[in-house]
Amino acid sequence: MTPQHVTITEIAKVSGLTRKHVRRMAYRASQGRSWYGADMRLTTPAKGEWSVEFATLPDHIREAFVMMDQEELPLPGIA
Numbered sequence: 001m002t003p004q005h006v007t008i009t010e011i012a013k014v015s016g017l018t019r020k021h022v023r024r025m026a027y028r029a030s031q032g033r034s035w036y037g038a039d040m041r042l043t044t045p046a047k048g049e050w051s052v053e054f055a056t057l058p059d060h061i062r063e064a065f066v067m068m069d070q071e072e073l074p075l076p077g078i079a
Helices: 008-015 019-030 059-071
Strands: 005-007 051-053
Antiparallel strands (some): 005 051
């Protein structure tokens, strides 16, 4: 099952980008500029790392998270 919120570190790991780059793009996308056509919504906790609403991520990053979840599913045995 895909998460409701993902952290900047998780996005960087899945997308193959640096954490610094993802943090900058997420902040800019939350301020009105889009990142790959997505205006991301950030959740800023009082202490800790920013998180991004999963539904507001760019399509290719959402697909990467979904593919990562599918790899964890067990494959049926071949009869």
